[in-house]
Amino acid sequence: MSALREDLQPRVELTLDIPRIREQFPILRQQIHGKPLVYLDNAASVQKPQAVIDAITDCYSGYYANVHRGVHTLSERSTAAYEGARGKVRRFLNAASTREIIFTRGTTESINLVASSYGGTHVGAGDEVLITTMEHHSNIVPWQMLCERQGARLRVVPITDAGELILEDYERLLNERTKIVAVVHLSNALGTLNPVREMIRLAHARNIPVLVDGAQSAPHLMIDVQDLDCDFFAFSGHKVYGPSGVGVLYGKARHLEAMPPYQGGGDMIRTVSFEKTEYADLPSKFEAGTPPITGVIGLGAALDWLSEISLEAVAAHEQMLLDYATAQLDEIPGLRFIGTARHKAGLVSFVMAGIHPHDIGTILDREGVAIRAGHHCAQPVMQRYGVAATARASFAVYNTRQEVDALLAALCKVKELFDR
Amino acid sequence: MSDLRDLYQEVILDHNKRPRNFRVIDPHSHKADGFNPLCGDRVTVFLDVQDNIITDVAFQGNGCAISSASASLMTEALKGKPVAEVEKLFQNFHDVVTGESEPSASLGKLAVLAGVRDYPSRVKCATLAWHAVRAALENRTETVATE
Numbered sequence: 172m173s174a175l176r177e178d179l180q181p182r183v184e185l186t187l188d189i190p191r192i193r194e195q196f197p198i199l200r201q202q203i204h205g206k207p208l209v210y211l212d213n214a215a216s217v218q219k220p221q222a223v224i225d226a227i228t229d230c231y232s233g234y235y236a237n238v239h240r241g242v243h244t245l246s247e248r249s250t251a252a253y254e255g256a257r258g259k260v261r262r263f264l265n266a267a268s269t270r271e272i273i274f275t276r277g278t279t280e281s282i283n284l285v286a287s288s289y290g291g292t293h294v295g296a297g298d299e300v301l302i303t304t305m306e307h308h309s310n311i312v313p314w315q316m317l318c319e320r321q322g323a324r325l326r327v328v329p330i331t332d333a334g335e336l337i338l339e340d341y342e343r344l345l346n347e348r349t350k351i352v353a354v355v356h357l358s359n360a361l362g363t364l365n366p367v368r369e370m371i372r373l374a375h376a377r378n379i380p381v382l383v384d385g386a387q388s389a390p391h392l393m394i395d396v397q398d399l400d401c402d403f404f405a406f407s408g409h410k411v412y413g414p415s416g417v418g419v420l421y422g423k424a425r426h427l428e429a430m431p432p433y434q435g436g437g438d439m440i441r442t443v444s445f446e447k448t449e450y451a452d453l454p455s456k457f458e459a460g461t462p463p464i465t466g467v468i469g470l471g472a473a474l475d476w477l478s479e480i481s482l483e484a485v486a487a488h489e490q491m492l493l494d495y496a497t498a499q500l501d502e503i504p505g506l507r508f509i510g511t512a513r514h515k516a517g518l519v520s521f522v523m524a525g526i527h528p529h530d531i532g533t534i535l536d537r538e539g540v541a542i543r544a545g546h547h548c549a550q551p552v553m554q555r556y557g558v559a560a561t562a563r564a565s566f567a568v569y570n571t572r573q574e575v576d577a578l579l580a581a582l583c584k585v586k587e588l589f590d591r
Numbered sequence: 592m593s594d595l596r597d598l599y600q601e602v603i604l605d606h607n608k609r610p611r612n613f614r615v616i617d618p619h620s621h622k623a624d625g626f627n628p629l630c631g632d633r634v635t636v637f638l639d640v641q642d643n644i645i646t647d648v649a650f651q652g653n654g655c656a657i658s659s660a661s662a663s664l665m666t667e668a669l670k671g672k673p674v675a676e677v678e679k680l681f682q683n684f685h686d687v688v689t690g691e692s693e694p695s696a697s698l699g700k701l702a703v704l705a706g707v708r709d710y711p712s713r714v715k716c717a718t719l720a721w722h723a724v725r726a727a728l729e730n731r732t733e734t735v736a737t738e
Contacts, residue, residue, distance in 0.1 A: 204594075525608070527655035529630050530599070533710060537595050546631045559631040559653050588599055589656075 186484045193569045195220040206539030209574045214359050214387060214518050214565030215543050216409045219473070223413060226472030227465045238464055239438055239455070253464055256471025257454070263474045264404060264421050265395040270453040271427065274467050277418035278386040279309040281405035282353070284420055284457060285382055286313035288430040289403075294350045296322035301349050301379075303328040303336055303365070304555055305358040308548040310384045314353060323350070330555065334361040334510040341370060345377050352381045356388035360549035360561070361510025362493075362518040364388075371400050380426065386410055390567070391489055391517045393482050396421050408466060412567075413473035417466030420457070427453050434459040485568045489517055492566045496575045503582055509552075509561045518565035520547075523582075526589050528562040534588060535562075538581035597706040598713075599656065602664075607656035612649040612666035624734040625652075625723030627715055632658050636666075636723045643674045650720060657704070657713050662720035664701055674728060681721050688717045 193199055198218045201208050210218060230252065236245035238253045257269045266272060275281045290313075294300060300314045304327055311325075318325045326349075328341045345352070352374045357364050371381045380402035385394060389406035396404050403422045409415035422430075432439055432450055436459035441449040450456050477485065496519050500506055505524035523531060532544030543563045546553045553559060564578055616637035625634045634652035638645055648669045650662045669677065684701050686692040690708035707717045715737040726735040 527659075529632075529655040529713070529716065530657070533598070533713060534595055545629065550631065553631065559633070588595060589604065591604070 186481065187488050187568070189488070189569065189571055192480065193571075195222065196569055197221060197224070199569060203539040203541070204537050206537075207577075209538075209540040209577045211564040211566065211570065211574065211578060212541045212543050213390075213567035213570075214410075214547075214563065216415065217390060217412055217567050218569070219414070219469075220412055220476050222476045223469050223472045227414065227469045230465050230468050235464070237461055249464060252468045252471070253462070256467045256474075259471040259474045260419055260421075263389075263394070263478070264419075265397055266421050267397060268424060271421055271424050273420040273422065273427070273454045273457040274462050275405075275418045275420050275457075276416060276463070277407040277409070278384060278405045279313075279418075281403075281418050281420035282310055282382065282384065283313045284433040285351075285353075285403050285405075285422070286317045288433045288457075289380075289426060290314070290317040290321070290351065292429075292431060294318070294321050294323045297348060298323045298350045299326050299346070299348045300324070301326050301328065301341075301344055301352045303341075303354055304330045305334065305336070305361055305363060305365075305549065305552050306353070306355050307359055307384065307386065308550070309386075310353050310355055310382075311551070324348075327551075328354075330363075333512050334358070334363045335512045336363075336365055336370075338366070338369070342373055345374060345379060347377070349374075349377070349379050352379055353384065354381065355384040355386075357385075357391060357516055358510065358549075358552070359387050359518070360520055360547040360552040360563070361512065362515040362520060363510055363512040364392075364514040364516050366514075367401065368399050375400065387517060390477075391486055393486070402426055408470040408473065411470070411473055412476060413470035414463075414466045417463045417470050419470075424453065427457070432456050432459070436460045438462075480568065486516070488568060489566045489570075492570055492572065492575060493517065493519065495572055496564060496566075496578065499575060499579045500582070503579070503586070505586070506582070509556050509558065518563055520561045520563045522558055522561050523585065526585060528560040530589070531562045531582070531585050534585045535578070535581045538577070538584060540578055540581045542578070594709065598710060600703050600706065602700070602703045603656060603660040606660035606663040610650075610659055610663040612663065612670075613651065614649045615651060616647055616649050619647075621727040621730065623723045623727035623731060625719045625726070625737070626734050627654075627658070627719050627737045629715065629737070630655070632716065632719060634658065634662055634720050634723055636662070636720060636727055638669075638724065638727055640674055640728075645669050645672050645674060645677075648724070650723075652720075654719070655713075655716050657707060657716040658719050661704055661717045664704070665720050665724065668699060668701055669724065677724065677728060681725060684721065685718060688714055 234248040236249045238250040382403035383401045385406040390411045408417035439459040509520040528544035619637040620640045621638040632654035636650045639647040648666045688707045694702035694705045722735045
């Protein structure tokens with residue numbers, strides 16, 4: 172693993188021109204409390220390149236109209252751009268068909284769609300849904316609601332102190348009552364990269380489908396849903412340099428075809444009478460109502476932008492930042508990492524002795540450094556480690572080693588202030 | 592860092608490190624839990640009220656320096672006060688930490704928290720324990736949430 176990283180580093184420095192990439196993010200050109208902005212809250216939401224901002228502006232100022240409706244020119248152009256973005260998402264995920272790409276409001280809605288539609292028809296009384304300890308609330312609560320409704324049982328794969336799933340326990344928990352597995356690819360609270368391919372293989376050996384929550388992994392890793400062989404994959408636009416309010420659900424066509432619609436309304440029908448409604452084909456069946464048109468178009472622009480700079484190079488750059496930050500922060504006395512898995516990506520989560528993460532967050536902000544402090548919508552993870560909250564620095568392609576140094580200097584000021 | 596020292600004053604850091612009245616009162620006449628869902632901070636306040644006077648007040652919990660220090664300072668401020676004065680003192684404190692009024696002498700030591708007004712996301716940290724005390728005195732049993 173480390174050998175691979177070393178191999179990648181020199182190549183990345185040749186291919187990624189970070190100053191040029193930073194220039195494309197207008198928001199980064201500002202000072203916060205008189206200090207240059209160091210934005211390290213990318214796991215919450217990532218900033219947008221000019222190409223995405225332009226794509227949204229161009230649509231609104233040039234060719235905006237409702238999609239799939241009009242015979243007029245603007246509607247046709249909007250529809251072409253909207254459906255063009257679906258093709259870009261298909262390529263981004265290497266899905267077999269655009270029929271398998273459903274636009275939603277975000278990862279949360281994607282998971283709710285599966286829990287409600289697939290879960291509602293496949294999970295019954297006495298059945299089980301299997302998730303893990305390190306899930307985000309958005310991959311816990313929809314399943315909990317489903318289990319309550321159906322009289323099913325939510326089971327949870329435990330983790331080690333390092334923050335790794337215990338695979339033997341996972342295997343043991345898979346049984347004939349298990350109707351679906353829902354697992355986070357990359358943990359937003361711990362940074363753990365889960366062995367989802369192996370988990371999918373083990374589940375499929377028992378004919379159990381798997382949903383992968385890719386909210387955090389999509390911006391950091393190359394995703395190939397056919398290679399993973401996952402049944403469902405969910406991610407959000409705003410974490411892959413696209414706009415907020417749009418997300419994606421990938422589902423294998425055979426599942427999506429058999430599933431009942433999630434919401435009823437316009438665009439998801441073929442014919443409607445008061446006696447009977449015939450539903451539209453995929454993907455429209457799951458896209459009731461006017462969709463987030465510019466959101467989808469902006470997401471398409473973001474994926475174009477990402478593919479131009481190469482996600483492989485992005486991943487290697489972020490891995491370098493993670494390794495550097497881990498080594499630097501490890502030098503701070505009293506700092507403890509929450510999540511020390513062997514395979515991590517994108518973020519460091521930590522606590523400092525005697526200093527609450529919220530105080531760290533406030534003090535860092537005055538130094539221009541934006542991090543997240545809190546429970547990261549993963550309260551069961553916090554309970555597992557016996558902490559109320561952690562501080563989290565998370566990386567994107569535009570971050571630099573100098574910014575990690577700024578984080579370190581700001582953390583030293585936190586200690587200075589509290590130890591005085 | 593001068594403005595940060597306005598927020599994290601010595602008194603606040605001292606009460607954070609060595610919170611006063613950080614204990615359980617058993618038996619007590621009033622008790623309530625407070626919770627800030629935004630950050631997960633929790634506080635439980637206990638009061639002993641006799642003849643409408645707060646004879647003892649204490650707290651337990653887990654929170655940031657601002658919420659711990661505020662809870663600690665609050666217990667000191669309330670001990671020996673008539674129940675009727677709590678609401679007035681809370682309003683006074685609330686107006687100061689939200690920047691609606693300047694600290695006056697009647698606020699006493701609580702005025703050290705005035706710096707919170709420059710940090711809008713931290714106002715709830717400073718008021719959490721107060722919300723819990725008000726709930727306790729009103730005999731509300733459900734956990735008070737700041738959100």
